Amino acid sequence: MLDILLLRKDLASAVARLETRKNPQAFLNVEAFQALEAERKRLQTRTEELQSQRNQLSKQIGVLMGQIPRLNATEEFDQADFNKQQADAFKLKVAQINQERETFDARLEQIQAELHAMLAAVPNLPHESVPVGADEAANVELRRWGSPKAFDFEVKDHVDLGAPLGLDFDLGAKLSGSRFTVMQGPMARLHRALAQFMLDVQTGEHGYTECYVPYIVNADSLKGTGQLPKFEGDLFAAKKGGQEGEPAPDNAQLYLIPTSEVPLTNIVRDEVLAEGELPIRLTAHSPCFRSEAGSYGRDTRGMIRQHQFDKVEMVQIVHPDKSYEALEEMTRHAEAILQKLGLPYRVVCLCTGDMGFGSAKTYDLEVWLPAQGTYREISSVSNCEAFQARRMQARFKNAQGKNELVHTLNGSGLAVGRALVAVLENYQNADGSITIPEALRPYMGGQAQLQA
Template sequence: MLDIKLIRERPDFVRQRLATRNAGDEARIDEVLKFDEQRRKLLAEVEGLKAQRNRVSKEIGALMGQKKLDEAEAKKKETRDLGDRIAELDKQAAAAETARDEILLRLPNLPHESVAIGKTAEENPEIRTWGEKLSYEFKPKSHIELCERLKLVDFARGTKLSGSGFLLYTNWGARLERALIQFLLDLHTTQHGYTEVSPPYIVNRDCMVGVGQFPKFVDQAYAVREGEDNSTLGSLYLVPTAEAPVANIHRGEILAEKELPIFYCAYSPCFRAEAGAAGLGTRGMIRVHQFDKVELIKLVRPEVGYEELEKMVGNAEKVLQLLDLHYRVINLCTGDMGFASAKTYDIEVWAPGQGQYLEVSSCSNCEDFQARRMNLRFKTETSENRFPHILNGSGTALARLFVALVETHQQPDGSISIPAPLQPYLRADSIKP
């Protein structure tokens, strides 16, 4: 959530930064200021009336002591009338606050000044690349052909079980998926300083609001119903990413400054209802409704937020380097950034069977945007309560990592060569027909 104090003091700055997103949100700042001013005027009037009521109440005691009962009774009626007026104004102030906050919850974060201004993904600047696109003495097969020939994924039966966009990993495919997850968790916990947590895969609405998924993207989530009780529908949701539960672990808390930084990593399946909007077939792993991911979360002091973002990107890059996969890092422009992000780097891995780059990691600094939504603060050594920066990143996401791995390391005989760092987890150096 944007800082209402910043909007009051620098409305033109906020409008200008929102305008760079090219979504028209800057037009709503006037509404925010209107409701905020209404609320503040009403609260000021309430304070004046409360002071008046206190004075009248003291007069009642004096009149009672002087046996001026009729005058005291008139003053009592005045305090009751003042109370009724205060209650009505409090109600109006609460309504204005609700109207203001409903708009604020739908406004995206302000892009950081270092983010390139642009409208679409085509305007995202490339920051760096690692490795090179491999050349093959044969035409590289797609992951679909490889998975079917090696019986890694049964696309048809996955569709039979759950519909388009769901995968049934089988035999070596299931083992490879599990090996990748364990490899990622071990790397980040033993080499990069993250603490592993295993969160629930169903979260409440507050968690979704906290990370910025709701209310804007409520139509893209999988809602849970308890049995046949329709009244429970919409109170719990399948996680779209482990960010939803993990970033909210300290929601509503005031941490001691010495507790920061906090680094978490977590595995979870991820459920994305909106994937269907792209048009899913019965086969393929590029865009699915359910996929696995290892998520990285950082809670840090604002002064080191962007330094830690660079480190997080490096943590995700290390995965691809160890797996010997060519990739590029891009900085998302203002028009392509996520709702809660102030700055985002995407890591895209090359998939030779697809002939294209696939996003496998997105690392963002949301600054204090999410912390404000979940009322997460830390107390400084001078007893000041501040909002930390919250960072999130994929470290990394499957099934696209799976796709890039099998397509990149395919051999002329149709087998898949397993990179050395992954071999202890899979207990094999190749997957053969």
């Protein structure tokens, strides 16, 4: 969530930066925001005036009532009676002020809720270093690693290569519907090997703490990382019932995780960390569940776009001064996996129109897929700055002893299914067998090749 003080200080500049994002989309109703802000200011000014009046009246009441015990003589009875009447009149005014303040406070609370709901739908501001552009055509390639292999036979895609080895899309559709997959035998083992390999590299070489997290989370967790309320249509919802014979609890709405970024990042929700605890590096292997709303007709063949897929996720919680250093570091951590697997890839800086909702800056890693003759995304690494932390109230105590928002980063290290696709296609042989990358052989019992 954006800092509302930034909008109050320079709304025009913030709106100009937002307008570089994907269009057409109204990220902020400027007129409604300005109207609410004007009303808020008016009410707060009036509330402060009423508070000042109440303080003055309370002092006067105190003085008048304090004088009464000293005015007991008969000749001073009239003055005492006057003081009491005056104090009662002031008390009546105080009661009227309190009633007016209650009305204003209720409206102010309502305005704050409306502003909060408005800001919850506004994406992060792009960092000044992000290239400006309308869509992926404006993304900037930063570097490449490895050279695509020249095959002396007609290459097959992963669907045809995987079918004899246990990759079954028809069975996935039978069990669950389109965009689900069943893997058996060699494919299931290779998939597991990739995930274990990725976890071992991220924990053993890059200093991440391995976590096992829930695959179902509450709405607060998804609000904290920015999936709710704006992207509810992309989620799979699960309704939690009560015990037998009991009504479902009020917080019954739960969701399958779209990525383990959600539970990993929310570990620090509502926490105040010691500065010495930073940075925190977390990783987890989990399934991810996405409805892929709005993507129908895209990547319908194979494993590129599934409703259920696996990822090894990386999350870092860092000091604000270190977040862009951490972004470069995490990108190298994702690249290391591809390099160890010997898979050609490129690194792309996403433009303003292609970035995710919560990101201030994102690097995509795109792996070479021979059957498509192009690079396809296999990892996104994003710096969200304080955007998620503000929603989660994730803070640390800085050197001055004040609470300050942390910065959060997340990235794939890597998407397991897409890595499987890349291995199948880049390591295919003319007879349909698959050479297993050397880095994976210890996880495959020393096996060097997959054959039907």
